[in-house]
Amino acid sequence: DHQTTVKPVKPPPSPSPLRNSKFSKSNMRILVTGGAGFIGSHLVDKLMENEKNEVIVADNYFTGSKDNLRKWIGQPRFELIRHDVTEPLLVEVDQIYHLACPASPIFYKYNPVKTIKTNVIGTLNMLGLAKRVGARILLTSTSEVYGDPLVHPQPESYWGNVNPIGVRSCYDEGKRVAETLMFDYHRQHGIEIRIARIFNTYGPRMNIDDGRVVSNFIAQALRGEPLTVQKPGTQTRSFCYVSDMVDGLIRLMEGENTGPINIGNPGEFTMTELAETVKELINPGVEINMVENTPDDPRQRKPDITKAKALLGWEPKVKLRDGLPLMEEDFRLRLGVSKKK
Numbered sequence: 001d002h003q004t005t006v007k008p009v010k011p012p013p014s015p016s017p018l019r020n021s022k023f024s025k026s027n028m029r030i031l032v033t034g035g036a037g038f039i040g041s042h043l044v045d046k047l048m049e050n051e052k053n054e055v056i057v058a059d060n061y062f063t064g065s066k067d068n069l070r071k072w073i074g075q076p077r078f079e080l081i082r083h084d085v086t087e088p089l090l091v092e093v094d095q096i097y098h099l100a101c102p103a104s105p106i107f108y109k110y111n112p113v114k115t116i117k118t119n120v121i122g123t124l125n126m127l128g129l130a131k132r133v134g135a136r137i138l139l140t141s142t143s144e145v146y147g148d149p150l151v152h153p154q155p156e157s158y159w160g161n162v163n164p165i166g167v168r169s170c171y172d173e174g175k176r177v178a179e180t181l182m183f184d185y186h187r188q189h190g191i192e193i194r195i196a197r198i199f200n201t202y203g204p205r206m207n208i209d210d211g212r213v214v215s216n217f218i219a220q221a222l223r224g225e226p227l228t229v230q231k232p233g234t235q236t237r238s239f240c241y242v243s244d245m246v247d248g249l250i251r252l253m254e255g256e257n258t259g260p261i262n263i264g265n266p267g268e269f270t271m272t273e274l275a276e277t278v279k280e281l282i283n284p285g286v287e288i289n290m291v292e293n294t295p296d297d298p299r300q301r302k303p304d305i306t307k308a309k310a311l312l313g314w315e316p317k318v319k320l321r322d323g324l325p326l327m328e329e330d331f332r333l334r335l336g337v338s339k340k341k
């Protein structure tokens, strides 16, 4: 019969047929995994500002919340799917921002096997999706791939000092495998990839009981509880405000470099200095207590952002002292603690 004479037509590979057919080139359908989380929801806000973008969020709500996206729910250009990235996902998109993964140590250590699955199977699924539809995919990797770094500050060329069998390994080794998968799909299947190595990020919408240091100190200061500095207090981190982070991620996605590229704020502080700054800005009456630390805590961390400056024309704009009050305002509203006149 006539059907057997029809030759199967192989779908064109990258770029996605969506970019050529019913949408004009400038229209983009963008998937954000983990889009109900802290960084993801701010990224969605920025992407939705461009009226040519359609945004699909896939999130299992482990550490994220629909509340972070409430202003977009019901908007025709926006779609929210309850989905776990360890399961296959079938959607037609042009770009994938792959953020899904718990980021705070208390949450990623809660079910370490699930954290590994999210990083490995989750990233594999998103790469399979990118391959099928010809989408460009960006992975939010982490400065934790440098482990307890022996090189300071950390350039992208540093291979890191990571414990493969420790309690943080589900996260840092998981992200290292995710980076490997990204490059293998790129080399083997020609997938367009982007890798951001994100350094500690803070801002409004962080979970109040998230366990990370900036959210802990601000919540403690507002509740009038002692700030808990984990020993020795001389360990350092470099904190990037979330609007700067989102700007860096979008520039990386839109640019021509695969990365990995460090995105973070080089301003470096000891945890004791951070506690003193929060105390001074938010509640001068509060105490600072030294408490026990957790295993494998990196002693120092600061991004070398030479590549981000040169290749993306990006550098952070918001200083810690300017970002903390913006986060304080959000935490006051959520905790119901008003500012004393």
Ligand code: NAD
Binding pocket: 033, 034, 035, 036, 037, 038, 039, 040, 058, 059, 060, 061, 062, 063, 064, 065, 083, 084, 085, 086, 098, 099, 100, 101, 102, 103, 104, 118, 122, 140, 141, 142, 143, 197, 198, 199, 200, 201, 202
């Ligand atoms: P977050 O915990 O607020 O957001 C993660 C989101 O992913 C949440 O909405 C969560 O529900 C979702 N999620 C987790 N597992 C999932 C799964 N299996 N399937 C679907 N959704 C899942 O964390 P964040 O701070 O917004 O971090 C976002 C990304 O940035 C993560 O990939 C994290 O590793 C990376 N990162 C963050 C920081 C930081 O300082 N915030 C630093 C380095 C890297």
Ligand code: UDP
Binding pocket: 087, 088, 089, 090, 091, 124, 125, 126, 127, 128, 129, 130, 131, 132
């Ligand atoms: N995958 C997916 N959505 C797609 C295409 C693939 O979630 O649109 C998943 C698929 O289930 C598989 C993974 O991505 O587990 C890797 O896909 P790939 O095609 O690279 O490998 P294969 O399916 O051949 O093992």
Ligand code: UDP
Binding pocket: 105, 200, 211, 212, 213, 214, 216, 217, 228, 229, 230, 231, 235, 236, 237, 271, 293, 294, 297, 298
């Ligand atoms: N930390 C602290 N008090 C807290 C929580 C964390 O002093 O209440 C320290 C922790 O020991 C680490 C740093 O703050 O040295 C950053 O920890 P966080 O969990 O925020 O992020 P990490 O960079 O370790 O992923």
